[in-house]
Each structure stands twice: as structure tokens, then as C-alpha cells.
Amino acid sequence: MNDKPLRLEDVSLSFGAVDVFRHLSLEVTDGEFVAVVGPSGCGKTTLLNLFSKFLKPETGRVECAGRVRMVYQHDSLFPWLTVAENISLGLRDLGNDSERARQLEEITHLIGLEEFANHYPHQLSGGMRQRVELARALVGDTDILLLDEPFSSLDYLTRLRMRNELARMLDQLPRTVVLVTHDIEESAQLADRIIVLSERPARICCEFHLNIARPREPTHPRVVETVHKILAEMGLERKGSAALSSLVS
Amino acid sequence: MTEEKISSRARILPFVVVLVALLIWAALARFRLFPESVFPSPAAVARGFVEELRNGRLVDDVVASLFRVTTGFALAVFTGIPAGLWLGHHARARTAFLPVVNFFRSLSPLAWIPFAILWFGIGDLPTVFLIFMASFFPVVLATVAAVASIPSVYFRVARDYGFSNNEVLTKVTLPAIAPQVITSLRVTAGLAWLVVVAAEMIAGRAGLGFAIWDARNGLRMDLLVCGMIVIGVIGVVIDRVLLQLTRISSIRWGYER
Numbered sequence: 001m002n003d004k005p006l007r008l009e010d011v012s013l014s015f016g017a018v019d020v021f022r023h024l025s026l027e028v029t030d031g032e033f034v035a036v037v038g039p040s041g042c043g044k045t046t047l048l049n050l051f052s053k054f055l056k057p058e059t060g061r062v063e064c065a066g067r068v069r070m071v072y073q074h075d076s077l078f079p080w081l082t083v084a085e086n087i088s089l090g091l092r093d094l095g096n097d098s099e100r101a102r103q104l105e106e107i108t109h110l111i112g113l114e115e116f117a118n119h120y121p122h123q124l125s126g127g128m129r130q131r132v133e134l135a136r137a138l139v140g141d142t143d144i145l146l147l148d149e150p151f152s153s154l155d156y157l158t159r160l161r162m163r164n165e166l167a168r169m170l171d172q173l174p175r176t177v178v179l180v181t182h183d184i185e186e187s188a189q190l191a192d193r194i195i196v197l198s199e200r201p202a203r204i205c206c207e208f209h210l211n212i213a214r215p216r217e218p219t220h221p222r223v224v225e226t227v228h229k230i231l232a233e234m235g236l237e238r239k240g241s242a243a244l245s246s247l248v249s
Numbered sequence: 250m251t252e253e254k255i256s257s258r259a260r261i262l263p264f265v266v267v268l269v270a271l272l273i274w275a276a277l278a279r280f281r282l283f284p285e286s287v288f289p290s291p292a293a294v295a296r297g298f299v300e301e302l303r304n305g306r307l308v309d310d311v312v313a314s315l316f317r318v319t320t321g322f323a324l325a326v327f328t329g330i331p332a333g334l335w336l337g338h339h340a341r342a343r344t345a346f347l348p349v350v351n352f353f354r355s356l357s358p359l360a361w362i363p364f365a366i367l368w369f370g371i372g373d374l375p376t377v378f379l380i381f382m383a384s385f386f387p388v389v390l391a392t393v394a395a396v397a398s399i400p401s402v403y404f405r406v407a408r409d410y411g412f413s414n415n416e417v418l419t420k421v422t423l424p425a426i427a428p429q430v431i432t433s434l435r436v437t438a439g440l441a442w443l444v445v446v447a448a449e450m451i452a453g454r455a456g457l458g459f460a461i462w463d464a465r466n467g468l469r470m471d472l473l474v475c476g477m478i479v480i481g482v483i484g485v486v487i488d489r490v491l492l493q494l495t496r497i498s499s500i501r502w503g504y505e506r
Contacts, residue, residue: 052409054405054408068409070405070409072405074400074402076400076402076405076406078403078406078421078425079502079503080425080502089406089410092411093411120499120502121502122502122505
């Protein structure tokens with residue numbers, strides 16, 4: 001197995017006159033959880049589209065070794081399929097019927113929606129739908145999970161709950177993950193490494209590493225400290241106030 | 250939940266309305282607001298109905314009209330939906346063809362009656378042609394609009410999960426457009442039913458439209474009203490039948506969001 005399954009090498013990309021990336025390089029280690037934050041419109045989603053091969057770079061190389069699944073910003077469950085049928089899309093490649101049924105049962109149990117297996121997406125709450133999306137992307141033989149602001153449409157409390165869910169699911173089904181988010185707290189609560197992108201053309205401003213176990217409390221001192229550092233890096237908070245607040249806590 | 254309760258009790262309301270309308274009609278006939286020869290009473294219409302049933306004409310006319318509507322409508326659906334799918338997926342073709350489709354959609358199908366008779370004579374064929382002309386263009390336009398409104402993320406998901414082109418059509422596009430297309434089929438079937446009556450008045454030798462025309466020529470206003478009632482009732486039944494399609498569980502989502 002490649003120990004760097006995701007790699008961007010000197011990638012440049014523009015949409016017409018808009019330069020999105022200029023000579024961007026990035027590597028993701030096998031099993032690593034990387035979060036990408038940055039100002040709105042800086043090319044976070046485009047980064048995922050490069051990894052998923054939906055877009056091709058103008059120059060440079062994109063390597064993606066392994067099977068990729070993506071979870072999108074907006075409802076992407078098929079509304080004409082039930083929860084079980086939607087999740088089964090992720091199991092299409094399994095030849096064995098009984099194995100497919102077993103995995104389906106396992107994952108619906110993991111997301112706690114056994115009773116809703118025969119419900120349609122419009123009959124579920126936003127949080128439940130998002131859990132089904134995650135389940136669909138996690139089942140079967142996949143290696144890499146690309147998450148494009150998967151919880152952005154949920155309310156704050158549901159979002160907190162979903163972060164724990166995701167941590168729990170990844171504990172059971174480990175994957176290499178790239179999470180794009182505008183939610184800095186979310187990135188600090190979930191990721192092993194947080195990459196802060198600059199305005200367009202995006203370059204990597206800085207990286208933060210958090211080697212603490214998941215799930216993490218949003219009030220964990222390291223999480224809070226990292227949030228402050230990221231905010232300061234993005235110019236949204238005065239530098240030094242992070243030290244001050246960690247002193248207070 | 251309250252809606253459910255209301256709907257179960259409200260089920261008798263339409264019958265109450267019909268009953269009141271019948272009473273008003275009977276009262277108007279009784280007070281001779283118009284002479285009986287131009288304003289038949291409910292009783293006269295009922296007698297006419299029995300007469301038409303006994304001599305078998307009514308059944309023949311219903312069968313003739315339904316056959317024409319079904320044939321013309323089915324032809325329009327089975328050619329219009331594929332045409333709409335094709336146009337929906339090809340922007341250039343859409344730019345080229347949509348103005349023409351809109352032109353024919355705006356043209357009353359009855360304007361084709363002279364040509365229908367000249368080309369196909371009298372009988373089933375001209376009527377089927379007119380129903381086809383009435384239904385085809387709205388079905389095409391509704392399908393194009395439905396395809397255009399499919400969220401693009403569905404196609405990305407299909408690609409992510411390795412759908413073949415055929416599967417994208419049968420497992421994404423068709424189910425995604427089904428609710429909108431079914432709604433348009435209901436509207437179009439109503440239109441087709443309007444057209445069959447008008448077409449048969451001129452280009453028919455049988456059918457409910459012809460029966461109405463024949464009753465008018467024979468000054469049998471009771472039979473005319475009888476024909477009107479049958480046409481209206483069948484129109485409602487056709488709509489109710491198509492409404493059942495919206496109850497299919499994999500299609501309901503389109504009406505509940």
C-alpha cells in the first residue's frame with residue numbers, strides 16, 4: 001500500500017481569468033485525517049475535485065492511489081431510493097449477496113438507523129440524512145474519503161453530534177480522510193492535521209498537527225488553542241490572544 | 250395528522266356539492282326559466298341516459314373515444330419522453346429545437362382539423378393524429394424542464410459509484426424526472442380528453458364528441474347533456490387513475506418536499 005495515497009505535485013489550475021492554484025503541493029499520509037480550512041471561495045472544494053479526478057490540473061500532477069468516495073455539501077442521497085437502497089450503492093461492487101446484506105446491516109446498526117432502513121430520505125431529519133450519506137461513502141472497499149463541508153447545512157448541536165458520529169465511524173472503518181470545511185472548530189475537533197489555505201491563488205499558509213485521540217471535546221484545551229491559532233493565522237483574531245485564553249482556561 | 254382526519258371526513262363533501270348542484274338544476278328546470286326544449290330536466294337526462302345505454306350507442310361512443318385518446322396519448326408519451334430526454338441532455342439541440350416545439354405547443358390542435366381530415370379522412374385516424382398533436386409538445390417540454398432541473402450532484406454520485414451510461418438513464422435520470430413528468434401527464438391527459446371531443450364533432454362518425462353533435466342536430470338536448478356528463482365523469486376518472494401514479498412510494502418524494 002502506498003503510504004502517501006493522495007498527492008498534489010506543483011499543481012496549477014485556473015477558471016478563465018481566475019487563478020485558483022499556482023504551484024500547489026500537498027501530500028496526505030495513509031490513514032491520516034486532514035482538514036482544509038480557508039476563506040470562502042479560495043478553492044477548498046476544487047481541491048477535492050482534483051483528488052476525485054473530477055477536475056484535471058493545467059500543470060502538475062495529481063496522484064490518488066485507492067478507491068475514493070466523496071460526501072457532498074448538499075443532499076446527494078437519491079430521493080427515490082430508501083435508506084437501505086442508498087447505502088447499498090456503496091456495496092455495488094461486492095459480488096456476494098449475503099456479504100452485501102451483512103455489511104448493510106452492520107452499517108445501519110453503526111449509524112443507528114435500523115428502524116429507518118425502509119424510509120425515504122425526505123422522511124428523515126437533516127442529521128439522519130447526513131449519517132446515511134456518510135454510511136454510503138464508508139461501506140464497501142474504499143480507501144479514501146473526501147468530505148466537502150458535509151455538516152454545513154446542519155444546526156450547531158446536530159453538527160457537534162455528527163462530529164462524534166464521524167469519529168466513531170472512522171474508528172470502526174478507518175480511512176484516509178480529507179475534510180474541507182469552513183468550520184474551524186470542526187477541523188480542530190476532528191483532524192490530525194489542519195491545512196490553512198490563503199486567498200486565491202491558494203497556497204498553504206500553515207499547518208497544525210493535533211496528535212490527540214478522537215472524539216475530542218470542543219472545549220478540549222488543545223482544540224481551543226488550535227482554533228485560536230487558526231483564527232489568528234486567518235487574520236480573524238489578534239495574535240497572542242490564543243496564549244492569553246489558554247492561560248485563562 | 251389533522252390533515253388525514255379532515256380528508257377522511259371530507260370525502261363525502263364532493264357528493265354533497267353534486268347533490269346541491271342537481272337540486273338547483275332540478276329547481277331551475279321546474280320553474281321553467283328556459284323552455285324544456287332548450288333546458289332539459291335531470292329526469293329527462295336520466296331517461297335519455299337509459300335509452301342510450303339500452304341501444305348500446307353510449308358504450309360504443311365511450312369505447313371509440315377512449316380508444317382514440319389512449320392511442321394518441323400513448324404515442325405522444327412514448328415518443329415525447331425520449332425526445333424530451335434527448336433535448337434535455339443536449340444543449341445545442343435544445344437551442345435548435347425548443348422554439349419550434351414551443352411554436353407547435355402554442356398552436357391549438359384544433360387548427361389541424363382541416364388537414365387531419367384531408368390527410369386521414371374521417372374516423373379514428375384523424376382524431377388520433379389530433380390528440381397526438383395536442384399531447385406530444387407539452388410532454389416534450391415538461392420532460393426537457395424536468396431533466397434540466399435534476400441536481401447535477403446526482404450525476405456525480407452516479408459517476409462515483411460506477412454507474413454505466415445505461416444505468417445513469419434508468420437509475421438516475423428517469424426516477425429523478427418521474428414526479429414532474431407524471432404531473433405533466435395528468436395535465437396533458439386532460440388536454441387530450443378535451444381535444445377528442447372537439448375533434449370527433451367534426452372528424453368523427455362515432456365517439457362522445459360525435460354523439461353530442463348528433464344530439465344537437467336532432468335537437469335532443471337531453472342526450473346532449475347526457476354526453477356532457479359522461480365526458481366530464483370520464484375526465485375525472487382519467488385524472489384519478491393518473492393520480493394513483495403519484496402514490497407510488499419511490500415517486501412520492503417529488504410531492505412531499
